[in-house]
Amino acid sequence: MKCVILVAGHATRLEAELRADTSGKYASLVGIPKALLPGPDGRPILDQWWAAVNTASHISSDVYLVTNAEKYKHYERWATANGFPRQNIINDGTTSSTGGIGAIADLDLAIRSRSIDDDLLVVSGDMLFNPKSFDLDGVLQYFKARGGELSCYYAMHPGEDSTSRGILELNEDHQVTNFFEKPKPGTTTSRLASVVLYCFKRETLGLIRKFAEDAATTRRSLGHLMEALVKQTPVYGMKLPDHFGLIGAVGVKEYHQCLQAAQAERSGRSVGPIVRRAYARVGLMGNPSDGFFGKTISLAIRNYWAQATITPNDTLVLEPHPLNDPTEFGSLADLCGISKKEGYQGGLRLMQATCKKFFEFCSERGIAIARRNFRLKYDTNIPRQVGLAGSSAICTAVLKCLVAFFNLTQEDFPLPVQANFVLSVETQELGINAGLQDRVIQAYNGCVYMDFSKEIMDAQGYGHYEQLPVSKLPQFWLGYLADPSDSGKIHSNIRQRYNSGEEAVVSGMQQFAAFTDAARAAILSGQHNTLADLMDKNFDLRRQLYGDECLGEANLKMVAIARKHNSAVKFPGSGGAVVGLCRNSESMRALQEEFEANNFVFVKVIPRGQDEPHE
Structure with missing residues (x-):
């Protein structure tokens, strides 16, 4: 893969304002090309791009710089000082903006004059960015994986003018469906701003040549090229982690604004810990049909939670929990006793699997996460092995921390997708027997009615989720075993029986769904006695399908x-x-009192509302 860095623009307005300044503040900047102006760290902006490109593993030694005749000598001196091959500087021959040939012609000049016949990265050398967080290799890997052209973008900040940028519209597959170069107000509601960072396939270079030959003098920007390309060949979008400031046709004031925005991006990251919780849940109705295209109602409860804490760090560190992931023991007998009681399945594997899947998710979805390391730890007070979704709570809390740490939004990671993601961590990475119910309620909080009908799941990849008002719920109570066994055994062979089409199991799952619809109506209408009767019916049907041996003596005693x-x-x-x-x-x-006399734990359920703030 080769690279072309475009620096041939003429900063007519900026240079005129610098020359006109009488304070002497900008005297040292007069005559300096835009790309060689100081960036946020005081070094020339182009230094950062050269460092990023020069260390990218997917780019060969062929990196070209296209400039104009007016500033050619400046870049020649810069090349000598920075180890850039001077023979790779291309002069487009122009000396003023009125005689400029435009970015498309400059790109075409580089392709023709250097006989480029390879995949091509094109960037603007006067674009400000945060080199500490920008991962160019990640961009190039995504380009190779998608197999189409690539247009990078960022989510515009409030107050940024979308009419001054190229704006992308994407579909669910992250393909660019429309590209608007400096759109008029009302053209699009998108706030995804293109940056001058494009990857083109070798096969597409001919289309660029043709566009350069046919382009009118008013359509000479790369944005105009992208407007045409999205209608001719697949173009994919990749979200970058930071604001990218382009020193285009600006004056001194705008240059300073770009610098300030970039400096804020570099220093504005939270240095304190980010803490997120995910709560235990109680399935009020319909479970276990969530794994069988059924329907459920679930409630997040404040009584118990898992908490993850993430802080910036030089290296990536996952801290084992001192109780749940022990590495030191008093003796072999101590190790044996703890292992027998609690097994080998602590939360460390959940953190590691969630981090792995998070990186893969972002890579596959075209989200270039920042190069930032962290220290991650977790804590939990959710009772183990009693079916209150303790494992998924740890995964969900970790995911919420990662989303916040890398400044992602719900547009990047919608709540239904978060639930699917956590399920994939547990089932695909760790082989845990699980359904969607727990992950949905821990993503949404509150009380949620969930419809996992096959038609809905096949159509959109997740269920229909509806928040029910917590204020309409009666007072529930929760009891659990003080010394439980592995709750995962309770599923028995129900999956095999369902997959084989056993009528009792298939119709039973449909009946659970019917109970759920009736329970939803009872909650909304305040018919608590009806809800109570449905809860009993839900258990009786489960007992009928699973059998007493599978349900267990202690569980039946609580009932x-x-x-x-x-x-x-x-x-x-x-x-x-x-x-x-x-x-x-x-x-x-x-x-x-009777629960506690039989060594069971008993608590009143405290609902966790949907809109409550993060703790």
Whole structure:
């Protein structure tokens, strides 16, 4: 792959204002080409581009610089001082903006004069960026992977004028569907601004040549080329992590504004820790049908949570949890006892798998994340192995930290996609038996009705999710085993039976979905007794499908105690806990006492609302 750096623009207005200044403040900048003006760190802007291109593993030694006759000597001196091959500087022969031939002609000149017949990276050498966070190799890898042309962009900041930039519109596959060069107001609602950083396939260079020959004198920018190319060949977009400031046709004031924006980008990152939580959940209705194209209602609860903390660091460090990921033991007997009770499945593997999948997700989706390392740790008070979604909570908290740390938005990572992502971490990376319900509620919070019907899942890749008002919920309670076994065993062979088409299982999952629709209506209408009856029916059907041996003696004992006190009860997850609704609130005290007398933990459920701020 070869590279062309364009620096042939004439800074007529900027240079005139520099010469007219009488304060002497800008005397040293008079006559300096735009790309050689000081950047945020005081070095010439072009130095940063040369360093980035020169160290990119996908670019050969053939890097060309296209300038004009007026500034040629400046760049020749710069090349000598910076190890740039002087023979690779191309002079377009122009001496003023009125005689300028335009960026398209300059690019065509480089292709023709150097007989370029290879994939080509094209950048503007007077573009400000943050070299500490910009990963050019990541851009080039994405270009190679997609197999089409590539146009890089960033999300414009509030107040930036979209009519002064090239604006992209993308489809779900990150293909550029429209490119508008300096669009008039009202042309598009997109705020995705193109930067002069393009990758072209070798096969496309002929189209560039033809456009250069046919282009009118008013359509000589690279943006006009991209407007035409998106209609002729696949062009993909890649989001860059930072603002890119272009020193185009600007004056002194705008130059300083670009510098200030770039300096803010370099220094404005949060240096303090970013903390995110994901909460335990209780499945109120429909589970376990979420893994079988069913419907569920789930509630995030404040009682228990997992928390991730991320801070900038020179190297990437994942901290093991002192209790959940022990590496030191009092003795072999101590190690043996802890391993028997808690197994080998701490949270460290969840953090590592989430980070791996996050990098892959961004690479596949055309999101160039910044080159920033971090220290990541987690904590959790979610009881283990009782089916309250403790593993997915750790993954979700870590994901939310990564999204915040790398300044991604919900447009980059929509909530339904976050839920699918966490599910893929657990099922694909770690082989954990799981469904979507837990990941959806931990992404959304609040109380969510979920429809996983096959038609919906096939059409959009995720379910239909509807927030239900937490204010309409009755007081639920939660009980769980103080010393649980592995909750994952509760699924038994139900998957095989479903896949084989066993009528009882298939119709049972459909019945769970029907219970969920009825429960949604009961919640919205405030019919709490109806909701309680549906919870009992949900458990009875589960017991019928799974059998008592699979459900386990301790779980059945909790159900029996609850029903003794006239409380509705069901499993909130895969086993090890029960969630209940007392038909008579006065019976809750006696229910709690009997649970605790039998060494079960009992708490009143505290819902976690949808719109509550991050802790």
